[in-house]
Amino acid sequence: LNAIAERAPRQHIRFLPSPDGDPGLVATKVPVLADHPLVKGPRFRQLKIGPGHRLDTKSSGVFVLGIGHGNKLLTDLYNCHLTKVYTVGGLFGKATDDFSDTGRLVEKTTFDHITREKLERIIAVIQGSNHKALLMYSNIDMKTQEAYELAVKGLIRPMEKSPPLITAIRCLQLALPEFQLEIHCLHETQQYLRKIVHEIGLELKSSAVCTQVRRIRDGVFTLDDALLRTQWNLQTIQKAIWDCQLKVKTELEKTL
Amino acid sequence: LSSRGGTARARSGIAPLLLLPSRSNILPWRWQPFRRVCSPGSAKDGSSCPLSNTLLPVKQEQAKAEPVPDLNAKTLYEDWDDVPPSSALEEISEEEAVQIIAEPIPPLQSSTLRDYVDHSETLTKLVHLGVNLSQVEKRQKAGQLLLTLDFERDIKKILLFLKDVGVEDNQLGSFLTKNPYILAEDLEALETRVAYLQSKKFGKAEIAQMVSRAPYLLLFSVERLDNRLGFFKNELGLTVKKTKDLVIRLPRLLTGKLEPVKETLQVCQVELGFQRNEIQQIVFKTPKILTASKKRLRETFDYLHNIMGIPHHMLTRFPQVFNSKLLRIKERHMFLKFLGRAQYDPAQPSYISLDQLVSLPNEVFCTEIAKASIQDFEKFLKTL
Numbered sequence: 001l002n003a004i005a006e007r008a009p010r011q012h013i014r015f016l017p018s019p020d021g022d023p024g025l026v027a028t029k030v031p032v033l034a035d036h037p038l039v040k041g042p043r044f045r046q047l048k049i050g051p052g053h054r055l056d057t058k059s060s061g062v063f064v065l066g067i068g069h070g071n072k073l074l075t076d077l078y079n080c081h082l083t084k085v086y087t088v089g090g091l092f093g094k095a096t097d098d099f100s101d102t103g104r105l106v107e108k109t110t111f112d113h114i115t116r117e118k119l120e121r122i123i124a125v126i127q128g129s130n131h132k133a134l135l136m137y138s139n140i141d142m143k144t145q146e147a148y149e150l151a152v153k154g155l156i157r158p159m160e161k162s163p164p165l166i167t168a169i170r171c172l173q174l175a176l177p178e179f180q181l182e183i184h185c186l187h188e189t190q191q192y193l194r195k196i197v198h199e200i201g202l203e204l205k206s207s208a209v210c211t212q213v214r215r216i217r218d219g220v221f222t223l224d225d226a227l228l229r230t231q232w233n234l235q236t237i238q239k240a241i242w243d244c245q246l247k248v249k250t251e252l253e254k255t256l
Numbered sequence: 257l258s259s260r261g262g263t264a265r266a267r268s269g270i271a272p273l274l275l276l277p278s279r280s281n282i283l284p285w286r287w288q289p290f291r292r293v294c295s296p297g298s299a300k301d302g303s304s305c306p307l308s309n310t311l312l313p314v315k316q317e318q319a320k321a322e323p324v325p326d327l328n329a330k331t332l333y334e335d336w337d338d339v340p341p342s343s344a345l346e347e348i349s350e351e352e353a354v355q356i357i358a359e360p361i362p363p364l365q366s367s368t369l370r371d372y373v374d375h376s377e378t379l380t381k382l383v384h385l386g387v388n389l390s391q392v393e394k395r396q397k398a399g400q401l402l403l404t405l406d407f408e409r410d411i412k413k414i415l416l417f418l419k420d421v422g423v424e425d426n427q428l429g430s431f432l433t434k435n436p437y438i439l440a441e442d443l444e445a446l447e448t449r450v451a452y453l454q455s456k457k458f459g460k461a462e463i464a465q466m467v468s469r470a471p472y473l474l475l476f477s478v479e480r481l482d483n484r485l486g487f488f489k490n491e492l493g494l495t496v497k498k499t500k501d502l503v504i505r506l507p508r509l510l511t512g513k514l515e516p517v518k519e520t521l522q523v524c525q526v527e528l529g530f531q532r533n534e535i536q537q538i539v540f541k542t543p544k545i546l547t548a549s550k551k552r553l554r555e556t557f558d559y560l561h562n563i564m565g566i567p568h569h570m571l572t573r574f575p576q577v578f579n580s581k582l583l584r585i586k587e588r589h590m591f592l593k594f595l596g597r598a599q600y601d602p603a604q605p606s607y608i609s610l611d612q613l614v615s616l617p618n619e620v621f622c623t624e625i626a627k628a629s630i631q632d633f634e635k636f637l638k639t640l
Contacts, residue, residue: 228637230618
């Protein structure tokens with residue numbers, strides 16, 4: 001960024017003695033040395049970068065950042081209350097103190113009795129109870145036409161702060177002792193998701209720890225738009241911002 | 257070049273008194289200490305006017321026409337041998353008019369060198385050489401040092417000396433940016449140190465290389481250099497020739513701190529479990545490992561040895577892996593494991609050598625080693 005943004009040095013008029021030796025002054029345009037890049041230093045010394053929704057150190061996935069003026073859009077996006085989608089990987093048979101596989105082991109259990117049906121039954125129960133909470137926190141009177149229309153489109157969600165809510169959850173794969181879930185949620189933290197895994201383990205009369213939490217989608221931003229660490233350079237960032245601009249604008253206009 | 261002091265009369269009793277503690281005799285500015293000004297209102301001490309070294313831009317026409325009784329001026333100046341100040345309305349010749357320079361003065365105190373660059377020839381010449389003043393001014397006292405030096409007298413000698421030692425012209429700029437303190441050194445001390453290095457049988461080209469890569473080298477005295485060379489010889493247990501070779505390749509070893517190097521060697525021996533001869537081999541191949549941080553070394557070794565399952569002797573053969581980023585190793589190893597190609601034992605077929613694992617750029621790694629496309633690699637990375 002500093003390489004393209006150099007301004008041309010200012011010129012100023014100085015009256016220097018003329019080189020021919022006559023007693024006269026010649027007005028010459030000389031660049032002001034104080035504007036020389038070696039004296040001035042780089043033009044951009046820091047950039048304002050603001051983070052979007054929080055992501056743990058132990059989790060990975062899509063992480064939205066705002067640069068410069070984009071920070072103002074971040075608050076708007078936060079107020080849109082869009083759902084995030086996570087892929088959560090878990091392991092049956094262990095329980096640790098912080099619900100992840102790097103914590104201190106608390107207990108070990110058997111897990112042979114777990115089948116896919118049982119898991120899906122538990123998951124359905126979780127989804128049902130969360131759906132009820134969703135309706136309650138979205139503060140819409142359930143008996144109105146407006147509520148019906150919103151529900152048909154699937155747009156009922158709380159528009160203010162609320163405790164973590166899971167809008168949808170399903171099992172992607174189960175290969176004992178490992179399993180993988182896909183969770184759509186609102187206002188959550190990654191630790192809450194790990195706790196859910198632990199609770200699923202308890203419900204199935206076993207125990208579980210969470211091995212991986214990966215965010216696949218954050219509102220309008222998906223994995224395809226995300227940039228890998230090797231792609232963190234000016235051109236790709238500019239292109240990514242350009243591609244996402246339209247999506248972000250339409251979403252903001254729809255909601256606010 | 258004589259510039260006439262303009263007779264700016266001080267107003268109502270207060271002569272501007274600006275103190276210039278260190279600058280007045282050093283900077284070759286185009287003004288002169290002002291002559292004594294008598295203030296009409298100071299009746300109390302009429303005989304002694306405050307001595308004022310006032311910085312006043314020389315104006316070609318004086319607007320102030322305050323009535324100062326001439327009598328007063330005459331009596332005051334009778335005692336001194338000074339020439340009475342000429343009135344500003346005198347006519348001067350064309351040449352003298354041309355030679356008067358009226359510029360705004362530079363500030364007395366500033367935190368950047370930008371304000372002084374246009375006024376100081378030393379700084380101008382340094383900028384033309386390529387010295388990055390914005391970085392130099394961040395160092396402690398370096399900016400002040402540069403302003404107080406004179407290009408012709410001091411800096412030129414040292415630049416010629418550096419050229420003799422072998423530093424290239426185009427490197428002088430970056431050299432001085434990293435080490436401006438060398439301009440304050442004594443020329444004889446510098447020459448003694450170069451002579452010492454030559455006595456230790458370092459060739460001229462090698463000395464030039466060492467000095468340009470480690471600009472602080474010539475700031476160390478002879479005893480200090482000697483101590484450091486001896487330290488490396490003893491700690492690593494290498495022969496004199498090998499130590500010299502090492503130092504030529506990484507002269508930063510001599511200028512950096514010694515404690516961390518000792519601790520790193522301890523870590524290598526005790527925690528990582530390398531034998532002494534293995535350490536010697538590793539250090540000879542990649543001296544940079546001595547300056548690496550211990551935490552990073554431990555983490556990289558842990559991953560390489562315990563998770564990838566690489567034995568000590570393989571690591572001795574390819575010590576470059578310690579220098580590369582851990583994340584890179586992790587990503588590539590996991591990709592190879594996913595493809596089923598993570599084979600680091602040379603006895604087995606489809607063996608992947610460690611230095612290829614880390615040193616190749618991404619595209620080559622994907623096509624040659626992993627035999628997959630780079631899009632697959634990126635997709636895999638997104639699933640981590």
